[in-house]
Each structure stands twice: as C-alpha cells, then as structure tokens.
Amino acid sequence: MITESEIKSGLILVVDDEPLNLLVVEEIFENSGYPNVQSTTDPKEAVALFKQQRFDLVLLDLNMPGMDGFEVMSHFSEQKYEPPPPVLVLTAIGDRETRLRALRGGAKDFLVKPFDSEEVLSRAYNLLEVSLAHKLLTHYSSTLEHAVRAKTRELLETQAEIVKRLGYAAEFRDTETGEHTVRVGHYSRLLAIQIGLSTDEAERILYAAPMHDIGKIGIPDKILLKPGKLDADEWEIMKTHTTIGAKILRGGSNPLIECARTIALMHHEKWDGSGYPKGLKGHHIPIKGRIVAIADVFDALTMSRPYKSAWPIEDAMKLINEQSGIHFDPTLVTAFNTILDKLIEIREQHADP
Numbered sequence: 146m147i148t149e150s151e152i153k154s155g156l157i158l159v160v161d162d163e164p165l166n167l168l169v170v171e172e173i174f175e176n177s178g179y180p181n182v183q184s185t186t187d188p189k190e191a192v193a194l195f196k197q198q199r200f201d202l203v204l205l206d207l208n209m210p211g212m213d214g215f216e217v218m219s220h221f222s223e224q225k226y227e228p229p230p231p232v233l234v235l236t237a238i239g240d241r242e243t244r245l246r247a248l249r250g251g252a253k254d255f256l257v258k259p260f261d262s263e264e265v266l267s268r269a270y271n272l273l274e275v276s277l278a279h280k281l282l283t284h285y286s287s288t289l290e291h292a293v294r295a296k297t298r299e300l301l302e303t304q305a306e307i308v309k310r311l312g313y314a315a316e317f318r319d320t321e322t323g324e325h326t327v328r329v330g331h332y333s334r335l336l337a338i339q340i341g342l343s344t345d346e347a348e349r350i351l352y353a354a355p356m357h358d359i360g361k362i363g364i365p366d367k368i369l370l371k372p373g374k375l376d377a378d379e380w381e382i383m384k385t386h387t388t389i390g391a392k393i394l395r396g397g398s399n400p401l402i403e404c405a406r407t408i409a410l411m412h413h414e415k416w417d418g419s420g421y422p423k424g425l426k427g428h429h430i431p432i433k434g435r436i437v438a439i440a441d442v443f444d445a446l447t448m449s450r451p452y453k454s455a456w457p458i459e460d461a462m463k464l465i466n467e468q469s470g471i472h473f474d475p476t477l478v479t480a481f482n483t484i485l486d487k488l489i490e491i492r493e494q495h496a497d498p
Contacts, residue, residue: 156202158200188211203232353401357441410423446460447492465478
C-alpha cells in the first residue's frame, strides 16, 4: 500500500518551452505538497535528465522548437525503464489526431491548455500512484527472484557438499586422494563448458563427478587394495564398482544425484564399445560419462600413486590423443587439448597434500 506522502514525494519532470507555463505548473505542485519537481524549457536537456535518473512522472508539452514532444517521448522509450515513467501531455493542441498520436507515442494521459489546476493534480496523483505501485511491485519481484536464486544456490551447494563428502568416503578405501575427486570435477566442468553445455549442466557435472567411484565402497579390500595386478576374476569384481555406484545413487529425483548416478555407471564406457559395464558405443554413452572418462584418466595418469609415478603431461596427452575414437569421444579429445593450460592450472591449485 502506497501512502499519500509517498505518492507526493515522487520525482516529477516538467518540460515546456514557455518559462511562464513552467512557473504555473511548478507553483500548482509546490502549493499542493509536491517537493520533488524539476523543470526545463529545453527538450534536449529533458532527454539528458531522463537518462540520468528515473522520474516517476513527466509532464510534457508537445509544440516545442528544435525537438517536439513526440521526439522527446521517442528518446524516453529508448531508455527501456521497467516500468516506464508515465507521461502526462499538457498542450494547446487538442485535436483528435494529435491526442491519438501522443497516446500511441507513449503518453499515458492528455490535457489541453488552458487546464484546470485541480484536474492536473488529480491526473498526476493517479499516474504517480500507478507508477510507484508498479515500480514497487517490480522491485519486489526482482528481490524475490534474487532471494529464490540465492536459496536455490545455497541448496545446490549443500547437496554438492554432501555428494563431495560421499566421494571422499570412497577415496578413503582406495589409494587415491580426495583431491583426485575434486580435480576430476573441475576438469569435467571445464570440458563441459568448452563443448557448449549449459552453465547449469556444467555445474551439476562439477558437483556430481567426484562421485564417479563411489561404488568402490562395495569392493572387497583384498581386491581394492591389492598391490599387484588383478587376475581375471578379481578384475570382473572390480568392474562392478560402476553398477554398485549406480545402485547407491538410484531412485532419487534430484537432478544432481541423477547426474552422479549416470557418471558412476558410465565413466568406464569406451567410444568403440569395448568399455564396461554395458559395452555402450559412441553417442549411446551419455555425454556426462564421456566427459568424466577423459578427466578421470588424465588425472590418474598425471598424479603419483603408491604403485606408480606421475606421467609427464605431454605423455598423458599423447595417450589421450592416441585413444581418440577408441577409448574417448574424438570431439571431447579436441576440446580437451584446447583447454589444457586451464587444466594444468586446476591441477596445481588442487594438488595432493
């Protein structure tokens, strides 16, 4: 609810090339308790003032030298204020064609000189009330939208933190560090953006990718922590970490968890169909799985582990490029090469302790 005091405190601009007319209008408003009235005889100055600040009401003459009221309103509309300040035309030209042209050109009301001061005040009051109410509603809507976005972001970050902690839980049973999961998430997000996925989708991949190996929780220690090479039977059990991860994450409707489930299940599929657990080929592998497949292999190769030394970046990239069209999506390999410098920055920022 807007009070009378708030309405009368609205910012008013009066534009008329006749100084005497300005004095009359200013006096009418000032005597009625409107303290914020600006005026000018120069239509170009009126346009400049309109650009500098958002008025709540404009009283505008039409017949002015250099730039008439119609042109002034045209310049007003270029500012694209939302909501646009209403224009009350005060003019000596009162024929039907002029009235219609003014109203179609952006005017909200129209009065012919000489005018009755009470009528001017009443029309101005009504226009100010609507203008200020609209502005208040727009501000409220904007504030509410901002609050919803902030709350949504907070909820996503909370979910992401839970997901990240679960990823850490899996790493505690493995020889890899928690930083591995963080790096894979950041690599994957960067690659997703590079190939044109939406910001929201890239953010989900960032937070979901650390869950790619959550299924290792279900792998027996004698296999997961075996220092030597796995035999054929042990390898078959190890491969089930993908389906175990998918079972842990299944059944939820949350987009982040669903994304994590897809990644856990699909990050060991290969472009040529020789991967696991389903042996999917090419574009039948979800893009999330294809992205994390490259990020995971790159990190595994370039970081030291108890059982191996870190590969040089050049050697890791040589292998990834050799596996283009075999293990990895060729389009993603090309994109991965493009962002290599940024990947190295991420690697340094999230280095193992």
